[in-house]
Amino acid sequence: MEILTIGAKFGVYIVMALVLVFALGVVTLRNLFHSALCLAAVLVGTATVYLALRADFVAAIQILVYVGAVMTLIIFAIMLTEHLGEKTIRQTNRQSPAAILGLLGFIFMIGLVILRTPWPVTKRALATGTSVMSLGKALMGSYVFPFEIISVILIAALIGAVVIAKKDPEEKS
Amino acid sequence: MIVPLPHILIFSLLLFAIGIYGALVRRNIIGILISIELMLNAANINLIAFSKTTSLAPETGQIFALFVIAIAAMSAAVGLAIVLALFRVRKTVYTDEVNLLKW
Amino acid sequence: MTMPGWLRSIEFAVDLSFVNAKGWFLDLLGKFLPGWIVVLTSIVISGVVILCMGPIIMMYLTLLERKLIGRIQNRYGPNRVGIWGLLQPIADGIKMFTKEDIVPANADKLIHLLAPIVIVIPALMVFLVVPFGERMTAANLNIGILYFIAVSSITTIPIFMGSWASRNKYSLLGGMRTAAQMISYEIPMTLSVVPVIMMSQSLSTNTIVMTQCGDVDLHWFVFTPWGLTGFMIFFLCAVAECNRPPFDLPEAESELVAGFHTEYSGMKFALFYMAEYMNAFTLCGIATTLFLGGWQGPFLPSWLWFFGKTFLLICVMIWFRGTFPRFRVDQLMGFAWKFLLPLTLINILVAGLWQFVPERTAWLYSVPILIVSLWTLVKLNRHFVPEKRAYPLAD
Numbered sequence: 304m305e306i307l308t309i310g311a312k313f314g315v316y317i318v319m320a321l322v323l324v325f326a327l328g329v330v331t332l333r334n335l336f337h338s339a340l341c342l343a344a345v346l347v348g349t350a351t352v353y354l355a356l357r358a359d360f361v362a363a364i365q366i367l368v369y370v371g372a373v374m375t376l377i378i379f380a381i382m383l384t385e386h387l388g389e390k391t392i393r394q395t396n397r398q399s400p401a402a403i404l405g406l407l408g409f410i411f412m413i414g415l416v417i418l419r420t421p422w423p424v425t426k427r428a429l430a431t432g433t434s435v436m437s438l439g440k441a442l443m444g445s446y447v448f449p450f451e452i453i454s455v456i457l458i459a460a461l462i463g464a465v466v467i468a469k470k471d472p473e474e475k476s
Numbered sequence: 477m478i479v480p481l482p483h484i485l486i487f488s489l490l491l492f493a494i495g496i497y498g499a500l501v502r503r504n505i506i507g508i509l510i511s512i513e514l515m516l517n518a519a520n521i522n523l524i525a526f527s528k529t530t531s532l533a534p535e536t537g538q539i540f541a542l543f544v545i546a547i548a549a550m551s552a553a554v555g556l557a558i559v560l561a562l563f564r565v566r567k568t569v570y571t572d573e574v575n576l577l578k579w
Numbered sequence: 580m581t582m583p584g585w586l587r588s589i590e591f592a593v594d595l596s597f598v599n600a601k602g603w604f605l606d607l608l609g610k611f612l613p614g615w616i617v618v619l620t621s622i623v624i625s626g627v628v629i630l631c632m633g634p635i636i637m638m639y640l641t642l643l644e645r646k647l648i649g650r651i652q653n654r655y656g657p658n659r660v661g662i663w664g665l666l667q668p669i670a671d672g673i674k675m676f677t678k679e680d681i682v683p684a685n686a687d688k689l690i691h692l693l694a695p696i697v698i699v700i701p702a703l704m705v706f707l708v709v710p711f712g713e714r715m716t717a718a719n720l721n722i723g724i725l726y727f728i729a730v731s732s733i734t735t736i737p738i739f740m741g742s743w744a745s746r747n748k749y750s751l752l753g754g755m756r757t758a759a760q761m762i763s764y765e766i767p768m769t770l771s772v773v774p775v776i777m778m779s780q781s782l783s784t785n786t787i788v789m790t791q792c793g794d795v796d797l798h799w800f801v802f803t804p805w806g807l808t809g810f811m812i813f814f815l816c817a818v819a820e821c822n823r824p825p826f827d828l829p830e831a832e833s834e835l836v837a838g839f840h841t842e843y844s845g846m847k848f849a850l851f852y853m854a855e856y857m858n859a860f861t862l863c864g865i866a867t868t869l870f871l872g873g874w875q876g877p878f879l880p881s882w883l884w885f886f887g888k889t890f891l892l893i894c895v896m897i898w899f900r901g902t903f904p905r906f907r908v909d910q911l912m913g914f915a916w917k918f919l920l921p922l923t924l925i926n927i928l929v930a931g932l933w934q935f936v937p938e939r940t941a942w943l944y945s946v947p948i949l950i951v952s953l954w955t956l957v958k959l960n961r962h963f964v965p966e967k968r969a970y971p972l973a974d
Contacts (some may be wrong), residue, residue: 304578305615306615307615307619308478308616311478312478312479315478315479315557316479316483317485319483321493323487323490323491323494326491326494326495326514327496328495329494329510329511329514330495330497330498330501330502330510330511330514332492332574335506336505336506336687336692336743338507338510339506339510339564340690340736340740342510342513342514342564343736345491345511345514346517347519347733349517349520349530350523352484352487353521355478355479355526356478356484357528358509358522358527358538358541358726359527359720359721360538360722361520361524361538361541361542361545361723362724363722363728363729364542364545364725364727364729365520365522366729366730366733366734367725367728367729368545368546368548368549368942369513369517369545369548369549370729370732370736371729371732371733371735371765372549372732372762373513373549373562374481374735374736375735375739375758376553377506377509377510377513377552377556377764378715378736378739379556379755380485380556380559380560380741380742380756381506382751382754382755383560384506384559384560384563384569384703384745386485390528390735394490395501395503396501396502396503396512396571396572398500398501398552399501402496402497402500402501403497406493406496406497409496410489410490410493410534413489414486414489416767417485417489417576418482420484422481422485422529422530423530424481424529424530425529425530432592433535433538433552434721435721435722436780437535438535438538438539440535441533441534441535441536441539442539447495449543453543453546453547456546456547456550456558457546457550460483460525460551460553460554461553462548463554463557464553464554464556464557465557467558467560467561467801468556468557468560469559470564474648
């Protein structure tokens with residue numbers, strides 16, 4: 304059985320590496336459609352990492368909401384705003400070197416903090432698993448107020464998006 | 477725990493940094509939105525990793541991850557609606573061409 | 580229900596023959612090899628069975644469809660290759676393999692290649708949670724049905740890839756339509772599953788089938804008011820999800836040539852086709868699992884029941900194709916958003932009432948609620964005439 308566990312471990316590392324590669328693709332590719340597809344790959348990879356962390360419900364929701372809905376929205380917007388067949392224009396501004404320098408500092412600092420902190424991995428936390436039922440109970444019990452607020456915000460965002468994206472009637476010319 | 481916690485944290489840190497890079501460097505508004513989704517995703521990984529390893533109520537982190545996913549979907553919807561409105565009025569989706577600070 | 584013991588045991592043996600064969604083989608392997616190889620082999624066997632079953636089901640679905648459509652249109656359908664045309668799918672496969680693969684000059688080559696490959700993956704992945712028979716689920720996930728919905732929602736992305744990479748206006752229009760349609764119909768489909776989850780208190784497909792058990796007094800969910808409504812909604816959404824007539828706007832031949840796969844030929848086209856048929860099969864299989872009791876049924880082996888029910892639903896799909904004209908785009912969207920969505924919400928309410936009330940009384944008021952809401956929705960959706968289009972260039 305150890306071999307399977309080690310294999311799974313390597314699998315997780317490979318998935319993580321792939322996710323990072325695709326994430327680099329998301330921010331560097333000139334063609335926006337390609338970078339959106341890379342984002343889809345990143346999201347699927349992240350869902351796999353969730354699975355490795357035993358959060359299967361969140362993984363399914365991630366794929367359902369992100370890959371199914373949000374990605375479709377984004378690709379829709381890309382299709383509506385990009386002109387087909389147009390030569391790809393410059394996609395980055397001139398802040399690239401400064402951004403890279405700053406981010407290297409950021410990664411160094413936070414990475415140092417992460418590696419220096421003794422993370423208290425509690426045995427009991429590792430042993431307890433979550434089921435969909437316990438998630439639902441927590442959502443309807445201790446987190447019912449944020450849950451309601453989220454639903455209100457969702458409705459507000461829905462209406463807001465419709466109002467913003469709607470064509471003004473007098474604007475027709 | 478299949479992978480030690482610091483490794484996952486480093487992974488999500490790198491993902492977050494890549495997201496910031498995209499948000500800083502991209503000219504296209506949709507590109508910036510995509511980068512923001514990357515950053516939210518990195519935050520989610522952290523939440524779930526912590527909920528698995530350190531917290532005594534393992535639902536907490538997952539529920540917050542669910543909230544983050546919902547917020548991300550909303551931000552994408554509203555943001556893309558704004559992009560479409562902007563594209564209709566100004567015929568551009570590049571941030572440095574929308575520098576008038578008024579409509 | 581009383582059955583002689585020996586009959587019972589024979590039935591049991593036939594029922595579990597595949598499972599037993601696999602278990603026997605693994606036992607044999609376990610004598611010679613270490614444990615992890617046995618686990619791997621078990622996974623590989625399930626995987627290979629699924630990988631073979633998908634394409635074979637697809638091949639014979641095409642034959643079934645052509646035969647049935649032929650009968651509906653008063654002709655014979657393919658009957659030249661083999662007896663009853665049984666070898667026709669193989670001939671078609673050979674034709675597809677040997678055809679020239681044409682890629683448009685302006686196409687985005689890589690994505691054009693990737694799209695048909697990517698579209699097959701979710702179509703095969705959803706086979707994992709379909710319970711083909713008693714103890715015949717490849718992976719009994721405890722989020723089974725959610726997994727199914729999530730994985731099948733990926734399908735929009737390869738369609739986008741194909742439509743965008745072809746650089747063809749018909750492809751692009753078809754892709755846009757597909758996305759809009761699939762997103763719209765996903766919502767009532769997901770919501771129509773909710774009552775089933777409420778009743779069976781589980782997301783696992785196996786448990787859902789188990790809660791509908793009962794030998795002669797059938798406890799299938801379809802025999803309750805909310806189950807019937809949910810089944811209707813789910814099935815209509817399933818037809819729309821796999822882009823079959825009368826919801827086949829994404830590939831409406833008379834308007835869009837072939838929709839998102841206009842620029843595909845040869846094996847790539849065959850892959851799109853394959854994904855479509857496998858989706859049709861899995862959606863029917865899940866509809867069977869959720870509402871028609873899955874593999875539950877008297878006398879016959881469980882997998883026979885499952886395949887029988889699923890193919891019955893597929894025949895209904897083909898019957899739809901043979902008889903219904905195509906929707907208009909606004910009718911399609913209106914049907915999803917203004918009719919199915921409110922109905923699913925009311926259905927969830929009815930299912931909630933059902934759970935807390937004894938069965939007799941629940942029948943008394945859930946049926947009127949559903950009928951009244953159905954009637955109201957039909958009335959409200961009645962006379963919708965879109966504004967007349969002006970064609971300035973044509974005059």
